[in-house]
Amino acid sequence: MYQRCRQFGVLMTLGAAVLIGPFAQGDVIDDIGSITLRLQASDLVLTDGDPVSAWGSFSQATAAKQPTYVASDSQFGGAAVVDFDGITTHEDGDALTWSGAGVIARTIYAVANVETGGGNRGLVSNNSDALNVRLSDNSYYRSPGHAQDGNDFTGAGGLEGSMALNGVPDGAYTINSPHIVTMVSANNQTYSNMAIGNNRVFTSGVDPWATRYWDGQIAEILVFDRELTLKENYTVLTQLRQTYGLSRGQVLGTGAGALLGGDATDPENDGDDTPAAGANFNATFFSNQEPYFSDSGDPSSSLEGAYDVFDNKLGGGEAKWCCGNSSLMNSEGLYVGADFGDLALLDHFTIASSNDSPLRDAIHWAIQGSTDGSTWEDVFVQNDTATIWTARDQVIEFSHGVDYLQTKLYSQYRYIAYASGGTEHALGELEFFLIPTPAALPAGLALMGLAAAGRRSTRR
The missing domain is CATH 2.60.120.260 (Galactose-binding domain-like)
Structure with a gap:
């Protein structure tokens, strides 16, 4: 007799010693499928210190608003990152946007670091204060139990998703401590437009989102159009940790x-x-x-x-x-x-x-x-x-x-x-x-x- 156990995402024999299908150490993210967006700073063909005017389909024409390419960041195991300066004026706050993105998202992973915390600093958004992955304050991301609302990716449509930091269910982060943030929505969401580095990017006038620019580094953003199984989630976390020199475990x-x-x-x-x-x-x-x-x-x-x-x-x-x-x-x-x-x-x-x-x-x-x-x-x-x-x-x-x-x-x-x-x-x-x-x-x-x-x- 078999039973589908959703948290393991595999068929399991009741009462038997074998719990889950064999995990091969060679399993990689690309084998999972269902990826709708993947941005890796290591894919950028730039020189250390160059401005980033485009990252995949995202772009920024205004020079003052372009983040900076860092070829090797020791906090991320020597991997490349994109550095957002977090300046809080619309004229020079770093952000990249993609108009008409059409990205379907159910699960989002981001490898990032926060240099300056504070409420509402945006990592990913729909560029209209919607479907946000953002900070709540100096200690937490906005997530279930931490100021989440309907504008957040995990709270969209009044449905509550889940959030984890380094795989641990919670939104607590530490300044200047690179981490993997995972957001899972209760159902599929569509980013009609998309922004990286702010909740909403203004180009003129008084910017009501001036304090919402991301201040820190982003090494990778990975989006799937479905919820992953336990084994798939482990594969993603393992490969991201190995790539960016991040440790296992929670102190x-x-x-x-x-x-x-x-x-x-x-x-x-x-x-x-x-x-x-x-x-x-x-x-x-x-x-x-x-x-x-x-x-x-x-x-x-x-x-x-x-x-x-x-x-x-x-x-x-x-x-x-x-x-x-x-x-x-x-x-x-x-x-x-x-x-x-x-x-x-x-x-x-x-x-x-x-x-x-x-x-x-x-x-x-x-x-x-x-x-x-x-x-x-x-x-x-x-x-x-x-x-x-x-x-x-x-x-x-x-x-x-x-x-x-x-x-x-x-x-x-x-x-x-x-x-x-x-x-x-x-x-x-x-x-x-x-x-x-x-x-x-x-x-x-x-x-x-x-x-x-x-x-x-x-x-x-």
């Missing part, structure tokens, strides 16, 4: 207060880490080194055990796992994991650095799944020359369909480290958030709603 903050809490190992948050094996947890733990919880109240207890990554604590001593065996790490890998008993999808997980030296952070590590505890398959892999964390006790969240694409269900999940920045290893905390039998989920969840549902229900 939640530092310290135990940044943990989500209520994960699958301890959904009631009543786990007792006093016994070496733990008590009141909803999983059985295992590790190939230091397989125990530490007890700071017991002078005879060994500290910094592997199971301490499941104790909902961050800090020194019993609140972390340290310090590892380099020969074991470099041969078979250091691992710690949890057996949940039943098959489930790893919807999202958090992983936190320790309070220790950054040289002890893993730089090559993975989250793996298994159904028997013997055969392990990668769910998520991080292999780099430097740590992903920028602070101590920092919590980063990774989500299925955004940062990785899980193809099977597993009953056991583990973290395994193959290399650190030095000769030792340390880890602060792990949280696994599972969805049992995804086929039973409500069919009405939106494209990016699956991961959001898990996060919202578990956040403290």
Whole structure:
């Protein structure tokens, strides 16, 4: 028996371990189809610092209103961008327009950076204060829950669409932090005219939209005439991140207060880490080194055990796992994991650095799944020359369909480290958030709603 699950966009066998069709790492955006507009700054044949009078079918005849071509921007992994200066007068605010565009849009991706925030600064519009992709204030794009109205792309026609930043359902952005913004309308919209860099471009008279010029860079704009499946969305996000040097994951903050809490190992948050094996947890733990919880109240207890990554604590001593065996790490890998008993999808997980030296952070590590505890398959892999964390006790969240694409269900999940920045290893905390039998989920969840549902229900 099969069931169509809209949030996954694939046929799925009920109760089976195979969740989604195989994802090939070679899958690319051009294979998806249904693209109605694609602008890439890298396609422009210009010299660094040149004015951009035309970009695809968009143009700007007035020299003072032409944005600038940047051949290589380090914030975007060295890729080319178009720089809009955000000057707030109609005589010299940068913008490009396309009269009679006729672009059908359901899903819009943009790779951009905001240098100056503020209300209504327009990234894309119908050049008439309609179908806007724009800022709400210094912290958010206009989106569901953040000043959205019927003039916005996600609110057009009184229907509410969805919005994500770097794949995470929300409109929050950070100044001078390049990102991928995704807008999904509730139905198809048509851009009869189109503008990039403002809500509406004036050519004469008093400009009521003078504060709405985009101030920042745009590397790419990508438009589809339909809503994408989870796999297709992952393909787009993955390729855009790789092209523009953008990182996976969402930094939640530092310290135990940044943990989500209520994960699958301890959904009631009543786990007792006093016994070496733990008590009141909803999983059985295992590790190939230091397989125990530490007890700071017991002078005879060994500290910094592997199971301490499941104790909902961050800090020194019993609140972390340290310090590892380099020969074991470099041969078979250091691992710690949890057996949940039943098959489930790893919807999202958090992983936190320790309070220790950054040289002890893993730089090559993975989250793996298994159904028997013997055969392990990668769910998520991080292999780099430097740590992903920028602070101590920092919590980063990774989500299925955004940062990785899980193809099977597993009953056991583990973290395994193959290399650190030095000769030792340390880890602060792990949280696994599972969805049992995804086929039973409500069919009405939106494209990016699956991961959001898990996060919202578990956040403290």
